[in-house]
Amino acid sequence: MSLTTETPSPRQLLMGNEAIAWGAIEAGVRVVAAYPGTPSTEVTEHIIQHAADYGIYAEWSVNEKVALETAIAASWAGARAMACMKQVGLNVASDPLMTLAYLGTKGGLVLVVADDPGPHSSQTEQDTRLFARFAKLPVLDPSTPAEAREMTKLAFELSESLKVPVILRPTTRTAHVCQDVEFSPPPRPAVPLPPLHFERDPNWAILPTLSAKKHRWLNACQKDMGRWFVEKKLNRVVPECSDADTVSVGIVTGGVSYNYVQEALANLGVSLPVYKVGGPTPLPAEDVLDYLQGKHAVFIVEEQEPVIEEQLTVAAFHRGIQIPIVGKLSGHLPREGEFNTNTVQAALRRYFAEVLPELSLPEVPTAQAGLTDIPAPPLRTPILCAGCPHRNSFYAFKKSLKGQDALFTGDIGCYTLGVMPPLRAADTIVCMGASVAMAAGFDRVEPARPHIAFLGDSTFFHSGIPPLINAVYNQARMTLVVLDNRTTAMTGHQPHPGLGWKGKQEPAPYIDIAAIAQACGVEWIRTVDPYDLPSMIAAAKEAVEYPGVSVIIARRDCISIAKRQIPHRIDDAACRRCGLCIRQFGCPALFEAPLTEEERQEGRKSGAVRIAREKCFGCGACAQVCPWDAISPEVQR
Amino acid sequence: MKTFNLVITGVGGQGGVLASRVFAEAALAAGYEVRTSETIGMAQREGSVISHVRIGEKLQGALIPEGTADLLVSLELSESLKGWSKLSPQGQAVINGRTIIPPAVGLGLTQYPEEEIVAFLQSQGTRVRLFDATSAAIEAGTARATNMVMLGALSTLPNMPVSADMLWQAAERILPPRLHEVNRKAFLAGQALGACPQAAPLVS
Ligand code: SF4
Ligand code: SF4
Numbered sequence: 001m002s003l004t005t006e007t008p009s010p011r012q013l014l015m016g017n018e019a020i021a022w023g024a025i026e027a028g029v030r031v032v033a034a035y036p037g038t039p040s041t042e043v044t045e046h047i048i049q050h051a052a053d054y055g056i057y058a059e060w061s062v063n064e065k066v067a068l069e070t071a072i073a074a075s076w077a078g079a080r081a082m083a084c085m086k087q088v089g090l091n092v093a094s095d096p097l098m099t100l101a102y103l104g105t106k107g108g109l110v111l112v113v114a115d116d117p118g119p120h121s122s123q124t125e126q127d128t129r130l131f132a133r134f135a136k137l138p139v140l141d142p143s144t145p146a147e148a149r150e151m152t153k154l155a156f157e158l159s160e161s162l163k164v165p166v167i168l169r170p171t172t173r174t175a176h177v178c179q180d181v182e183f184s185p186p187p188r189p190a191v192p193l194p195p196l197h198f199e200r201d202p203n204w205a206i207l208p209t210l211s212a213k214k215h216r217w218l219n220a221c222q223k224d225m226g227r228w229f230v231e232k233k234l235n236r237v238v239p240e241c242s243d244a245d246t247v248s249v250g251i252v253t254g255g256v257s258y259n260y261v262q263e264a265l266a267n268l269g270v271s272l273p274v275y276k277v278g279g280p281t282p283l284p285a286e287d288v289l290d291y292l293q294g295k296h297a298v299f300i301v302e303e304q305e306p307v308i309e310e311q312l313t314v315a316a317f318h319r320g321i322q323i324p325i326v327g328k329l330s331g332h333l334p335r336e337g338e339f340n341t342n343t344v345q346a347a348l349r350r351y352f353a354e355v356l357p358e359l360s361l362p363e364v365p366t367a368q369a370g371l372t373d374i375p376a377p378p379l380r381t382p383i384l385c386a387g388c389p390h391r392n393s394f395y396a397f398k399k400s401l402k403g404q405d406a407l408f409t410g411d412i413g414c415y416t417l418g419v420m421p422p423l424r425a426a427d428t429i430v431c432m433g434a435s436v437a438m439a440a441g442f443d444r445v446e447p448a449r450p451h452i453a454f455l456g457d458s459t460f461f462h463s464g465i466p467p468l469i470n471a472v473y474n475q476a477r478m479t480l481v482v483l484d485n486r487t488t489a490m491t492g493h494q495p496h497p498g499l500g501w502k503g504k505q506e507p508a509p510y511i512d513i514a515a516i517a518q519a520c521g522v523e524w525i526r527t528v529d530p531y532d533l534p535s536m537i538a539a540a541k542e543a544v545e546y547p548g549v550s551v552i553i554a555r556r557d558c559i560s561i562a563k564r565q566i567p568h569r570i571d572d573a574a575c576r577r578c579g580l581c582i583r584q585f586g587c588p589a590l591f592e593a594p595l596t597e598e599e600r601q602e603g604r605k606s607g608a609v610r611i612a613r614e615k616c617f618g619c620g621a622c623a624q625v626c627p628w629d630a631i632s633p634e635v636q637r
Numbered sequence: 638m639k640t641f642n643l644v645i646t647g648v649g650g651q652g653g654v655l656a657s658r659v660f661a662e663a664a665l666a667a668g669y670e671v672r673t674s675e676t677i678g679m680a681q682r683e684g685s686v687i688s689h690v691r692i693g694e695k696l697q698g699a700l701i702p703e704g705t706a707d708l709l710v711s712l713e714l715s716e717s718l719k720g721w722s723k724l725s726p727q728g729q730a731v732i733n734g735r736t737i738i739p740p741a742v743g744l745g746l747t748q749y750p751e752e753e754i755v756a757f758l759q760s761q762g763t764r765v766r767l768f769d770a771t772s773a774a775i776e777a778g779t780a781r782a783t784n785m786v787m788l789g790a791l792s793t794l795p796n797m798p799v800s801a802d803m804l805w806q807a808a809e810r811i812l813p814p815r816l817h818e819v820n821r822k823a824f825l826a827g828q829a830l831g832a833c834p835q836a837a838p839l840v841s
Contacts, residue, residue: 013658013661013671013673038678038679039677120678120679121678173699173700176674177672177673178661178671178672178673179671179672180665180669180670260697262697263697340698340702341698342702342703374721375750375754375757376718377754378741378742378747378748378750379739380683380685380716380739380741381741382679382680382682382684383682383683383739384682385650385682385683417679421740421746422744490678582740583744586743587740588737588739591738591740594751614771614775614779614781
């Protein structure tokens with residue numbers, strides 16, 4: 001979904017991911033394959049939006065490995081290709097990536113891998129630059145959406161000139177930042193693009209002998225990659241020439257940290273040339289060392305891992321340069337979490353005071369005084385939406401397995417939030433698809449306990465099928481609940497193979513989850529509507545009693561794609577304020593109103609239970625949960 | 638021009654992202670440079686969300702440093718406090734007094750000190766405008782237009798870099814036409830409230 005609109009001005013508000021999408025379109029990308037994941041999703045969403053206009057083939061693949069392999073084929077046939085994913089998606093795609101690094105590319109191949117320092121919406125804070133170092137591949141680190149667009153085009157160029165895949169690595173504060181960018185969409189191709197042809201060549205088939213040869217080639221390329229960064233001025237001193245060089249300390253920085261450094265320096269009233277790293281791996285360290293000539297120390301500012309810092313430290317050591325290199329390893333900057341201007345400014349200020357005591361630095365206000373008088377706001381964690389069918393599925397299992405100490409293995413998606421109280425319906429969460437194999441795995445060591453795996457429909461296609469086959473084949477006893485809400489909800493409603501459509505609502509073959517489970521050898525399969533709590537509870541009981549692998553498909557549309565139903569209300573006279581609907585079910589539309597003065601005098605302990613009308617989806621679950629029949633749909637006038 | 642910093646806080650699903658885009662589009666049309674950064678991802682499911690909008694010249698980072706926001710807009714009462722440290726000592730705040738009580742309160746895991754929060758905000762004097770924007774939006778046709786009420790209200794403050802007309806025009810460009818009417822009503826209600834917040838006293 002695009003929130004920006006065409007404005008008459010040539011400047012447009014572009015989100016980083018949208019800028020990357022346009023950069024790829026401008027570069028003539030022909031094939032794009034991706035699996036959604038925050039903060040990378042919008043790149044592919046925007047490309048799918050415009051694919052038909054520019055003769056691009058774009059798809060949501062079932063997972064990142066498949067996406068990358070699709071892009072590899074396109075590249076080897078000569079097309080410019082792109083695969084997009086979030087940082088943990090690269091873990092899934094790492095198998096083809098490692099070999100691809102050896103075999104190289106023909107048409108430019110760019111991986112957009114979005115990192116999530118913080119993390120805001122990920123299971124790890126992993127730094128893709130380290131992955132790239134492992135694979136010996138070049139990375140481009142944009143600081144802004146405008147730069148991300150330019151770097152996307154350059155990434156294709158680099159990939160073609162050196163025949164290696166290139167990783168473009170936006171972080172959350174580039175991917176999800178909007179900036180005014182001078183931009184108008186490129187002209188559409190007048191004639192359809194000609195089909196391409198893959199030329200056979202033994203160099204496309206990895207064998208140990210070829211591998212040894214290609215490894216030497218990849219190592220030899222490393223210097224060229226770094227040289228290219230310098231030539232294209234991705235790595236450069238800013239400002240290029242200045243007489244402001246009064247401070248004998250250098251600063252090396254890249255990605256969004258570059259913005260924070262510039263803002264902090266301006267706030268501190270210090271002007272000095274900064275070395276900006278757009279290509280952090282493999283770092284052309286010689287160029288940085290040149291910049292450091294005559295400087296007494298260097299401060300390295302980078303989010304996530306000390307990737308620049310380590311490479312520079314090694315290079316300085318080899319050149320026999322003995323200036324202090326400070327940053328993360330020296331403890332001047334935090335090793336975890338996201339940076340911002342405050343973090344960087346505080347660290348720079350402390351450091352300048354240490355090494356340049358002659359500088360007089362202004363006190364920069366941080367936060368206003370009196371902040372201590374502020375009352376503490378309530379903790380507000382993300383939770384499942386009001387009316388979310390997942391809540392009903394979790395509740396049904398909790399209810400039906402009461403007293404049985406069942407173990408719930410969780411997975412990655414909106415339903416991860418099943419972990420939150422009061423449901424607490426995820427005892428383990430690891431990665432995409434892990435719930436299934438882990439439920440079977442637990443069964444090996446505690447066979448008396450019920451083990452139930454919960455994963456979503458899109459996640460089932462992504463990586464739920466092999467562990468299901470494994471569980472059946474190796475005769476585990478477990479229940480798999482596919483929380484089928486007919487969309488990939490967490491990332492903003494992308495399609496998947498179980499829906500019968502793809503891309504921009506084009507029809508596609510419908511791949512039935514129940515039929516897959518059956519083909520995997522599962523003998524007990526039931527499709528249930530989680531809005532029907534009694535059926536769901538009964539099915540849960542039966543499934544868990546089944547002495548083998550049982551599968552429940554809990555099918556009900558995500559509230560974000562469904563039509564709102566009749567809001568519910570609570571009959572104050574019938575409500576006994578037992579709080580079950582709040583304490584056991586926990587829909588966020590339900591809340592306990594504060595005690596009124598009258599109620600206090602009456603000696604009441606708890607306030608009236610209410611439904612926030614504007615939040616209620618009308619799923620009716622609370623009415624089924626309430627033992628006193630106090631909840632019912634509003635009477636429609 | 639000195640950078641103008643706007644922080645928008647709220648609960649996931651309240652339309653904070655749209656509000657920040659509308660403000661950003663209006664600023665763009667007014668000829669400023671713009672940077673925004675919004676919360677996208679898991680927190681959008683009922684969690685705390687925050688948007689940063691910076692407009693001016695020669696902008697760098699998209700995140701607003703502590704103590705430098707000129708304006709704080711909060712779509713929910715207690716969420717205003719999560720953005721409070723960003724506000725500059727002279728900064729103004731426009732706050733929806735309507736509460737969204739997280740289920741964790743009912744579970745006894747956290748507390749919602751509504752009265753204390755209101756008292757704190759009222760102690761800030763005229764730089765804080767506190768009113769029930771949700772009721773105004775419902776009256777206009779839908780609680781989903783609460784963000785438009787807030788935009789309408791902020792457009793009445795002194796020293797805004799964009800005018801009410803520019804804000805509404807930006808909203809019109811972004812919103813699908815079928816939603817124009819209800820959002821227009823909400824925006825106008827917000828303007829009335831901004832000029833006279835007593836018109837919609839807090840209800841709890
Ligand atoms: S978006 Fe859909 S799937 Fe996600 S929590 Fe809300 S209702 Fe549930
Ligand atoms: S009907 Fe009940 S459970 Fe369903 S959304 Fe409304 S309040 Fe929540």
